[in-house]
Amino acid sequence: MKRAMYFLDQKDMPTHWYNIQADLPEPLPPPLHPGTKKPLTPDDLTPLFPMELIMQEVSTERWIEIPEEVQDVYRTWRPTVLHRAYRLEKALDTPAKIFYKYEGTSQAGSHKPNTAVAQAYYNKQEGIKRMTTETGAGQWGSALAMGCAFFGLELKVYMVRISYDQKPYRRILMETWGASCVPSPSPDTKAGRDMLEKWPDCPGSLGLAISEAVEDAVTRDDTHYSLGSVLNHVLLHQTIVGEETRKQMEMADAYPDIIVGCIGGGSNFAGQFLPWIRDKISGEKPDLRIICVEPESCPSVTRGIYAYDFGDSAATAPIVKMYTLGHGFIPPPIHAGGLRYHGMAPIICHLHRLGLVEAVAVHQTAVFEAGVKFARTEGIITGPEPCHDLKVTIDEALKCKESGEAKTILIAHSGHGHFDLAAYDRYLSGQLEDYAYPEDEVKKAQAELPEV
Amino acid sequence: MKRAMYFLDQKDMPTHWYNIQADLPEPLPPPLHPGTKKPLTPDDLTPLFPMELIMQEVSTERWIEIPEEVQDVYRTWRPTVLHRAYRLEKALDTPAKIFYKYEGTSQAGSHKPNTAVAQAYYNKQEGIKRMTTETGAGQWGSALAMGCAFFGLELKVYMVRISYDQKPYRRILMETWGASCVPSPSPDTKAGRDMLEKWPDCPGSLGLAISEAVEDAVTRDDTHYSLGSVLNHVLLHQTIVGEETRKQMEMADAYPDIIVGCIGGGSNFAGQFLPWIRDKISGEKPDLRIICVEPESCPSVTRGIYAYDFGDSAATAPIVKMYTLGHGFIPPPIHAGGLRYHGMAPIICHLHRLGLVEAVAVHQTAVFEAGVKFARTEGIITGPEPCHDLKVTIDEALKCKESGEAKTILIAHSGHGHFDLAAYDRYLSGQLEDYAYPEDEVKKAQAELPEV
Numbered sequence: 020m021k022r023a024m025y026f027l028d029q030k031d032m033p034t035h036w037y038n039i040q041a042d043l044p045e046p047l048p049p050p051l052h053p054g055t056k057k058p059l060t061p062d063d064l065t066p067l068f069p070m071e072l073i074m075q076e077v078s079t080e081r082w083i084e085i086p087e088e089v090q091d092v093y094r095t096w097r098p099t100v101l102h103r104a105y106r107l108e109k110a111l112d113t114p115a116k117i118f119y120k121y122e123g124t125s126q127a128g129s130h131k132p133n134t135a136v137a138q139a140y141y142n143k144q145e146g147i148k149r150m151t152t153e154t155g156a157g158q159w160g161s162a163l164a165m166g167c168a169f170f171g172l173e174l175k176v177y178m179v180r181i182s183y184d185q186k187p188y189r190r191i192l193m194e195t196w197g198a199s200c201v202p203s204p205s206p207d208t209k210a211g212r213d214m215l216e217k218w219p220d221c222p223g224s225l226g227l228a229i230s231e232a233v234e235d236a237v238t239r240d241d242t243h244y245s246l247g248s249v250l251n252h253v254l255l256h257q258t259i260v261g262e263e264t265r266k267q268m269e270m271a272d273a274y275p276d277i278i279v280g281c282i283g284g285g286s287n288f289a290g291q292f293l294p295w296i297r298d299k300i301s302g303e304k305p306d307l308r309i310i311c312v313e314p315e316s317c318p319s320v321t322r323g324i325y326a327y328d329f330g331d332s333a334a335t336a337p338i339v340k341m342y343t344l345g346h347g348f349i350p351p352p353i354h355a356g357g358l359r360y361h362g363m364a365p366i367i368c369h370l371h372r373l374g375l376v377e378a379v380a381v382h383q384t385a386v387f388e389a390g391v392k393f394a395r396t397e398g399i400i401t402g403p404e405p406c407h408d409l410k411v412t413i414d415e416a417l418k419c420k421e422s423g424e425a426k427t428i429l430i431a432h433s434g435h436g437h438f439d440l441a442a443y444d445r446y447l448s449g450q451l452e453d454y455a456y457p458e459d460e461v462k463k464a465q466a467e468l469p470e471v
Numbered sequence: 472m473k474r475a476m477y478f479l480d481q482k483d484m485p486t487h488w489y490n491i492q493a494d495l496p497e498p499l500p501p502p503l504h505p506g507t508k509k510p511l512t513p514d515d516l517t518p519l520f521p522m523e524l525i526m527q528e529v530s531t532e533r534w535i536e537i538p539e540e541v542q543d544v545y546r547t548w549r550p551t552v553l554h555r556a557y558r559l560e561k562a563l564d565t566p567a568k569i570f571y572k573y574e575g576t577s578q579a580g581s582h583k584p585n586t587a588v589a590q591a592y593y594n595k596q597e598g599i600k601r602m603t604t605e606t607g608a609g610q611w612g613s614a615l616a617m618g619c620a621f622f623g624l625e626l627k628v629y630m631v632r633i634s635y636d637q638k639p640y641r642r643i644l645m646e647t648w649g650a651s652c653v654p655s656p657s658p659d660t661k662a663g664r665d666m667l668e669k670w671p672d673c674p675g676s677l678g679l680a681i682s683e684a685v686e687d688a689v690t691r692d693d694t695h696y697s698l699g700s701v702l703n704h705v706l707l708h709q710t711i712v713g714e715e716t717r718k719q720m721e722m723a724d725a726y727p728d729i730i731v732g733c734i735g736g737g738s739n740f741a742g743q744f745l746p747w748i749r750d751k752i753s754g755e756k757p758d759l760r761i762i763c764v765e766p767e768s769c770p771s772v773t774r775g776i777y778a779y780d781f782g783d784s785a786a787t788a789p790i791v792k793m794y795t796l797g798h799g800f801i802p803p804p805i806h807a808g809g810l811r812y813h814g815m816a817p818i819i820c821h822l823h824r825l826g827l828v829e830a831v832a833v834h835q836t837a838v839f840e841a842g843v844k845f846a847r848t849e850g851i852i853t854g855p856e857p858c859h860d861l862k863v864t865i866d867e868a869l870k871c872k873e874s875g876e877a878k879t880i881l882i883a884h885s886g887h888g889h890f891d892l893a894a895y896d897r898y899l900s901g902q903l904e905d906y907a908y909p910e911d912e913v914k915k916a917q918a919e920l921p922e923v
Contacts, residue, residue: 020481020482020542020546021543021546022480022481022482022546023481023546023547024481024546024547024548026478026479026480027478028474028478029472029474029475029476030472030474090472091473094472094473094474094475094476095475095476095554095558095849095850096476096850102547106547106621124576125850126846126849126850126851126852127850128889132850165850168846168847168850169558169850187892187893187896188889188892191892191893191895191896191899192852192892194895194896194899195843195846195847195852195892195895195899196846196847196850197847391647394578394620394647394648395620395647395648395649397547397578398547398548398577398578398579398584398617398620398621398648399578400578400644400647437580437640437889437890438889440639440640440643440644440647441639441643443643443646443647444639444643444646447643447646447647
């Protein structure tokens with residue numbers, strides 16, 4: 020019998036998140052205040068986040084205990100399964116061994132609840148009654164809606180209007196979990212009203228939605244704000260994924276030669292690879308390759324400048340040192356909405372600068388070609404973001420076929436594409452757009468980096 | 472630690488389907504030929520089905536081995552998880568222990584692939600190159616598309632036109648797995664062309680789609696037809712679900728007092744309860760309650776006549792003894808499309824006649840109320856069909872709260888509702904229709920039963 024799924028018993032579920040800041044060869048450059056451009060202090064952040072998360076953001080403790088209440092909720096869907104992709108291997112006729120850790124069985128369909136649940140918990144602990152966040156296509160908003168439902172918190176999601184109108188499914192998900200969701204710009208905040216006065220039909224943007232969610236949070240004592248990627252504490256919460264995978268790969272008597280994952284804000288892939296990279300930092304596994312995959316049309320790491328830039332397009336969020344295409348850069352409308360970000364998690368950028376991870380950019384049509392191949396061999400309909408992983412995995416597996424090497428490839432598969440089928444339809448009917456690297460737009464945006 | 476998920480290792484996955492026909496106190500009444508009204512012979516069925524499935528239809532062997540190739544495919548998503556619904560129990564403040572076996576993690580999102588994969592395999596073994604089937608909303612068509620992709624078979628799905636136009640997502644699923652899908656009535660068959668000539672804008676019906684799929688299959692030597700529920704061999708393939716659950720309940724040191732599941736054609740729930748009912752037949756567990764849940768608007772078992780009737784609305788399928796609302800009955804357009812069937816699997820009807828299972832009918836609004844409660848406690852967005860289970864489970868759990876009994880309730884949860892969110896939207900916005908029992912329409916349809 021060929022075991023194609025590795026289950027981890029709940030008694031063996033990791034009880035601690037792994038904090039890479041304990042093992043970084045050099046510390047991270049500090050984030051700066053968007054107004055003063057001085058290093059951020061915890062006090063700058065208290066209107067937005069609970070103190071536990073602020074401390075996690077800068078902690079250098081190696082292991083941070085997952086609160087029992089959070090573990091309890093994790094156990095409604097975790098540990099997730101590690102799969103061996105025998106059928107894909109066979110279709111490719113490759114000696115490579117392909118594994119994928121699949122986060123699509125969370126109730127929200129992705130890795131996002133790993134941090135949503137933790138964030139809701141810490142806010143609840145601090146006496147917060149209500150949270151706000153922004154969402155584009157709705158992946159993050161729906162995950163946080165579930166987290167808030169589980170801890171009895173109110174949630175208001177500011178959803179970019181064009182997505183609100185065009186993609187009702189994730190709005191319905193949020194409402195089913197009890198959140199309220201309004202299109203942004205909304206008349207509920209000053210930022211929203213100002214925009215609606217100027218431009219009543221404004222389709223909205225993630226930058227504006229952030230401004231609304233932050234304004235709502237800082238102007239109410241009972242309310243905090245939440246972010247679903249990029250920040251250190253978000254990546255920290257995602258390490259449950261990689262820690263589980265380490266145990267499951269051990270069950271499979273395997274260790275990865277290559278780990279592949281897509282990066283938008285970076286939290287999904289970091290959640291998988293951070294628990295492995297410590298073996299590379301320690302020198303125990305010098306040859307471990309960690310490949311970050313980006314869209315050709317929004318290649319922050321492969322084409323970005325390593326510089327201090329605003330985390331958001333509205334230039335109101337903290338300034339962080341990262342690879343950036345410029346905070347004013349608006350990526351082409353690829354279907355992988357979660358990868359349309361001008362910057363990248365500072366931790367990933369830092370590790371790339373240190374030569375510990377590599378990055379590659381791929382085209383949208385090639386990405387869906389890989390997604391269809393995966394669907395017809397393994398069955399799973401993959402979200403547009405992790406389809407990026409599949410493209411690079413197939414490329415690497417075909418290199419193994421040529422070289423005859425039986426490498427072990429591990430995919431950080433972040434979730435399903437059940438709400439992204441329109442993109443598959445366009446691919447299958449030959450109508451899927453492709454986008455080149457928008458060099459001129461990036462250059463323009465990179466000319467507008469803040470002076471620090 | 473409270474273990475909320477029970478995983479079964481793949482080495483412990485059942486290797487045999489359980490055939491209830493070995494243990495029935497009385498044999499099933501034979502199905503009849505729709506033309507001659509004589510008992511069907513295997514020869515009548517060979518244009519449609521491979522011989523292995525025809526033999527399984529009438530087999531009285533207790534255990535039927537799952538072919539290794541089918542097990543191999545099952546292992547891409549099986550064994551599925553048994554959950555303990557601690558959070559729902561707590562919200563209900565009930566001493567009842569609620570478990571649910573969840574089939575929503577199959578790649579198609581339901582229990583349907585359990586038989587789709589097996590049927591594709593047996594057809595492939597018999598040298599068949601191509602299959603046909605009909606589908607309403609697309610749940611079955613998409614599962615068979617996956618099964619056929621895995622065994623390299625072509626598939627043509629005749630999809631009821633109104634669903635084809637209104638619900639593109641499951642069509643895209645089918646196409647992603649490589650099937651071709653046409654709206655029925657189609658110009659590709661005589662049945663379709665005849666209808667289009669009379670009524671060019673005909674919205675289609677399941678009965679007509681069956682006629683097209685059958686005509687396509689019988690007029691081509693390389694093609695067979697496939698059905699996704701009702702038949703004995705379909706229920707047989709679904710017993711993998713209950714056999715797994717038995718092992719998992721043992722891991723949880725529990726045995727159900729009540730098993731709850733919805734019935735449309737009956738294959739989902741039978742797949743769960745048939746492996747348990749043998750303990751009731753043997754006298755070992757005389758008090759085991761098995762509750763079949765139907766929609767109030769289509770209550771085949773609770774309000775049907777036990778009689779010989781056509782399996783399809785077009786009156787071309789075999790005549791079987793079952794509870795029926797009349798093959799001409801057209802159920803109201805409830806969102807649980809999979810429960811809109813005038814009849815019921817003969818095995819379930821027979822067991823009900825023998826007093827071994829009970830049935831209850833519930834209203835659509837109550838069903839979605841239960842679905843939302845489940846979403847906000849357990850997280851999972853449940854399909855409209857298994858939301859019926861949740862309604863009755865909550866009722867039974869609240870009875871336990873009153874009586875103080877800590878009963879063990881097991882739910883046959885057939886899958887997610889990711890493609891049914893519009894129904895949740897209608898419920899949450901107070902616009903969900905409810906439907907009373909359509910007594911007059913049923914009486915009219917029941918007056919047209921065939922004379923046998």
